[in-house]
Amino acid sequence: GENVEQHPSTLSVQEGDSAVIKCTYSDSASNYFPWYKQELGKGPQLIIDIRSNVGEKKDQRIAVTLNKTAKHFSLHITETQPEDSAVYFCAASISHNNDMRFGAGTRLTVKP
């Protein structure tokens, strides 16, 4: 089955700097890659996703890149703000065909 690895487990950046979180997956058939943000006391919320027919997707300060050949995808947050502090999870699935598998999460701390 699918195995997703996520790095780093913790990340601390200064406000205004960029943050990058990386994930690798094992199943070459996976074609849907969402990123979730979990704030304290809340459930994970989808912040951005990418499908295998594109290599990059951007939404304001957040971008995700996908390298299908290498089987890895990354989350990029630019101009970080304290409210970006949370735990971020990557996931992979074969859309419509199987269930999502998640990475172990990255605790991002943005220091003001």
Place this chain on the structure above:
Amino acid sequence: EAGVTQFPSHSVIEKGQTVTLRCDPISGHDNLYWYRRVMGKEIKFLLHFVKESKQDESGMPNNRFLAERTGGTYSTLKVQPAELEDSGVYFCASSQLRGAEAFFGQGTRLTVV
């Protein structure tokens, strides 16, 4: 539109006791998932319902865990008898399409002492 709701938000029980967690998915979402996160580890898949049917329960740890979704609406996850290693945050999620965008509840933090 109401999101996915879970009850209770926290539960502390003694080893050997029984606990039942409840999840109300978003109305109209046929797909309902249970996940668990043990401290510092990945959000691990437990099982998947399509309406009232168990589509995949390959992630259920053992037969002390029983999930139901009678009528294809809300779902319950019962742990009986609870063991220390069952402690963690149990998340429920629902989606319209399998493997597509899933909406999560706030989770139930279970502590077995």
